[in-house]
Amino acid sequence: MNAALELTGVTKTFGGLTSLNDLNIEVPKGEILSIIGPNGAGKTTLFNIITGVYIPDQGDVKVAGKSIVGLRPDQVAGNGVARTFQNIRLFLNLTVEENLMAAMYGRTRSSLFDSVLQTPRARREDKEKRELALEVLSFFGTRLTGYRLQQPAYSLSYANRRRLEIARAMATGAHTLLLDEPAAGMNPAETQEIAQVISRLGSERDYTIVVIEHDMHVVEGISDRVIALDHGVEIAQGSFDHVATDPNVIEAYLGRGSAATK
Amino acid sequence: MSNQNEQEATTRGIGTDEWVAQHEARIAKPTTAMGKLADRWATLPAVVQWGIPLIVVLMIPFTTSSDYVLRIGVNLGLFIMLVIGLNLTVGYAGLLDLGFVAFYGFGAYFYAFVSSPQFGISWPSWISLPFVVVTTAIIGLALGTPSRRLAGDYLAIATLFFGQMFLVLAVSSDAVQFPWMDEPLDITGGPNGIPSVDQISFLGFTFNSTLSYYFLLLGIVVIGIIATRRIHNSRQGLAWRSMGEDELAAQHMTVPVVRMKLMAFTVGASIAGLAGAFFASVQMGVYPSTFKLPLLIMLYAALILGGLGSVPGLIIGAIVMVVLPEILRFPDYSNYLFLVTVLIGSIILIKSWKLVVAVFAATIAVGFVANAIFLVVGVPYLPIDEWIEGPLAPILGTWIFMPEERLLFGNIAFVLLIVVIAWMTTRSKRVRLFAMPFVLWLAIFTWEVRLLMEPSITRQLLIGALLVVLMAARPQGLFGKPRVEVL
Ligand SMILES: Nc1ncnc2c1ncn2[C@@H]1O[C@H](COP(=O)(O)OP(=O)(O)OP(=O)(O)O)[C@@H](O)[C@H]1O
Ligand SMILES: [Mg+2]
Numbered sequence: 001m002n003a004a005l006e007l008t009g010v011t012k013t014f015g016g017l018t019s020l021n022d023l024n025i026e027v028p029k030g031e032i033l034s035i036i037g038p039n040g041a042g043k044t045t046l047f048n049i050i051t052g053v054y055i056p057d058q059g060d061v062k063v064a065g066k067s068i069v070g071l072r073p074d075q076v077a078g079n080g081v082a083r084t085f086q087n088i089r090l091f092l093n094l095t096v097e098e099n100l101m102a103a104m105y106g107r108t109r110s111s112l113f114d115s116v117l118q119t120p121r122a123r124r125e126d127k128e129k130r131e132l133a134l135e136v137l138s139f140f141g142t143r144l145t146g147y148r149l150q151q152p153a154y155s156l157s158y159a160n161r162r163r164l165e166i167a168r169a170m171a172t173g174a175h176t177l178l179l180d181e182p183a184a185g186m187n188p189a190e191t192q193e194i195a196q197v198i199s200r201l202g203s204e205r206d207y208t209i210v211v212i213e214h215d216m217h218v219v220e221g222i223s224d225r226v227i228a229l230d231h232g233v234e235i236a237q238g239s240f241d242h243v244a245t246d247p248n249v250i251e252a253y254l255g256r257g258s259a260a261t262k
Numbered sequence: 263m264s265n266q267n268e269q270e271a272t273t274r275g276i277g278t279d280e281w282v283a284q285h286e287a288r289i290a291k292p293t294t295a296m297g298k299l300a301d302r303w304a305t306l307p308a309v310v311q312w313g314i315p316l317i318v319v320l321m322i323p324f325t326t327s328s329d330y331v332l333r334i335g336v337n338l339g340l341f342i343m344l345v346i347g348l349n350l351t352v353g354y355a356g357l358l359d360l361g362f363v364a365f366y367g368f369g370a371y372f373y374a375f376v377s378s379p380q381f382g383i384s385w386p387s388w389i390s391l392p393f394v395v396v397t398t399a400i401i402g403l404a405l406g407t408p409s410r411r412l413a414g415d416y417l418a419i420a421t422l423f424f425g426q427m428f429l430v431l432a433v434s435s436d437a438v439q440f441p442w443m444d445e446p447l448d449i450t451g452g453p454n455g456i457p458s459v460d461q462i463s464f465l466g467f468t469f470n471s472t473l474s475y476y477f478l479l480l481g482i483v484v485i486g487i488i489a490t491r492r493i494h495n496s497r498q499g500l501a502w503r504s505m506g507e508d509e510l511a512a513q514h515m516t517v518p519v520v521r522m523k524l525m526a527f528t529v530g531a532s533i534a535g536l537a538g539a540f541f542a543s544v545q546m547g548v549y550p551s552t553f554k555l556p557l558l559i560m561l562y563a564a565l566i567l568g569g570l571g572s573v574p575g576l577i578i579g580a581i582v583m584v585v586l587p588e589i590l591r592f593p594d595y596s597n598y599l600f601l602v603t604v605l606i607g608s609i610i611l612i613k614s615w616k617l618v619v620a621v622f623a624a625t626i627a628v629g630f631v632a633n634a635i636f637l638v639v640g641v642p643y644l645p646i647d648e649w650i651e652g653p654l655a656p657i658l659g660t661w662i663f664m665p666e667e668r669l670l671f672g673n674i675a676f677v678l679l680i681v682v683i684a685w686m687t688t689r690s691k692r693v694r695l696f697a698m699p700f701v702l703w704l705a706i707f708t709w710e711v712r713l714l715m716e717p718s719i720t721r722q723l724l725i726g727a728l729l730v731v732l733m734a735a736r737p738q739g740l741f742g743k744p745r746v747e748v749l
Pocket of ligand 2 (some may be wrong): 234
């Protein structure tokens with residue numbers, strides 16, 4: 001069986017600066033993999049390579065056995081890999097529901113004529129999209145339901161914006177979610193809640209999840225496996241306990257005095 | 263601490279939200295009369311909300327026999343068509359297209375090419391109209407393809423040039439020398455355009471009266487509004503709107519942004535093209551001066567005034583931009599409008615009713631004091647009936663001192679007004695409030711003494727002032743929702 005996501009020998013340099021160096025990562029279906037590493041380690045760059053923002057200088061990225069190097073971000077998402085952004089990029093003037101429905105573009109087929117003439121296909125898809133939006137949001141309890149469904153995204157609190165970004169990625173129909181610091185800026189209770197949501201996404205919905213996270217409590221709680229990056233190189237991988245006690249990892253964090261939260 | 267959290271979590275359940283649960287109970291009912299009325303209106307079904315204005319518009323031709331009024335209606339219809347097209351490109355997809363009016367022009371010329379003696383072609387409307395839609399769509403695609411990677415300002419500049427290029431082409435293509443021809447060919451008729459264009463006709467019915475075009479455009483506009491409302495939340499509409507919000511994020515959420523951009527250009531262009539064909543047919547001619555920059559500015563003003571992306575907003579924005587300049591053709595009306603603008607403007611600025619009354623009382627006093635000073639100094643003046651008539655005469659006539667040398671006094675007042683307003687902007691709120699009666703009087707004095715003498719200039723000035731007041735009152739546009747950020 002093919003891995004959900006497979007990177008082989010991925011290298012990326014920006015004007016002489018190597019951000020990722022010969023990276024080999026295999027993510028089996030259903031795994032929750034955490035990526036840790038100090039600031040500038042290349043974690044977000046890794047996501048940008050996978051989603052097609054950048055093309056790797058060398059190496060290959062496969063999704064379910066199919067190479068996706070050279071595809072545009074919308075095509076990568078169409079292949080089942082959706083992401084959230086480190087600095088939240090919602091469609092702020094769209095409502096919660098519209099944010100999710102916009103992300104369902106790739107899984108629907110109505111043409112402009114269908115939409116204007118309100119053909120049976122357009123009406124059916126519209127109904128399905130609204131049901132799907134509710135179903136996705138039910139994952140976050142009642143936080144984004146009820147009247148919030150029709151609220152513009154700019155009116156949401158910070159934590160709700162992070163939740164909505166995850167929901168929006170789910171709405172694309174992806175099987176693999178790339179979450180870039182989903183708990184950043186949340187208070188302890190919210191952090192605990194988001195960690196539970198991520199665990200349940202894996203256990204109840206069989207999502208394959210790659211999550212970048214600085215909060216070691218979260219990483220400890222949700223990860224099947226942890227990979228530590230530094231200067232674009234994998235310096236350790238394995239269970240949380242194994243990686244957290246790895247001397248290379250400790251040096252990478254403490255040696256540069258970076259923000260490890262444990 | 264964490265123990266307490268867990269306890270709370272188990273009693274409330276993870277992800278339960280009190281705000282959502284108690285939302286119904288927290289809705290505040292409106293208390294003002296206007297608020298209640300707006301609330302009532304909002305609960306009416308969309309069919310009624312749109313049906314009432316539609317009936318009014320349908321009745322207009324039966325209440326007036328004036329061709330002039332119907333003509334404004336026709337112009338408004340064309341304008342709304344253009345705004346609907348522009349809304350797709352700019353309001354939804356967020357593509358700052360400043361060459362939009364060129365598509366209107368292309369549509370008009372293409373229609374004229376195949377329906378006039380210019381080339382001796384006279385296609386029936388059921389061929390010529392689709393022809394125009396397809397050709398302008400192709401031109402939209404042709405403009406969109408090289409511009410698809412341009413964002414924001416760069417796209418604006420490129421499309422602006424495209425718009426100007428169209429004008430140059432239209433004006434100068436009256437003697438094009440092809441190598442295989444003996445004589446230069448007149449394609450566009452140059453600055454004089456193409457006169458005598460055929461009128462639209464279907465199944466033996468020719469649209470040859472203003473009334474017939476009124477109903478034709480009404481029909482098209484109704485279709486346009488319904489289509490826009492449907493597109494708003496459709497697959498394409500959401501793709502465009504999400505792209506307009508954040509192109510990169512939209513692309514990550516499965517939206518093929520390049521294809522959607524081209525589609526927005528193409529659809530917007532073909533709607534403008536069709537409007538152009540109607541325009542050529544209504545006018546029975548095409549003239550390049552129609553497609554100059556002022557029209558583009560008016561379109562954008564209407565779009566922004568209404569609140570980008572809101573359908574009723576588009577309509578109201580278009581009505582303001584088309585009907586207002588017509589009203590202002592009459593000095594009497596423009597006088598009223600000016601006074602009302604000043605009134606509403608200062609109410610908005612002052613915000614407190616008590617202060618408003620005080621300021622207006624003071625303004626009236628300033629006027630009489632000024633009169634007294636003018637009289638004492640012995641400035642020669644015009645008798646009332648020589649400068650104003652109508653219902654405003656008894657009030658304004660006694661309150662405003664009209665010097666014989668209108669030009670001189672008007673110019674001085676105008677300069678003084680600008681200086682005082684500039685000075686005021688640097689002062690504290692208190693000082694501004696105290697200076698206000700004088701400024702208001704000076705503004706009205708300048709208007710009556712000097713500006714009313716030149717209706718064409720005052721028209722532009724007044725439209726500008728009105729727009730500023732409207733925008734200051736509702737920065738989000740008339741129908742846009744105010745955006746309250748949670749920080
Ligand atoms: N487009 C780019 N151009 C130039 N340099 C880049 C670009 N994108 C990333 N980099 C560089 O690559 C390195 C890794 O950046 P990246 O954003 O992946 O770090 P990160 O691990 O996500 O850090 P953080 O924890 O702060 O989010 C940094 O040195 C960064 O400056
Ligand atoms: Mg990062």
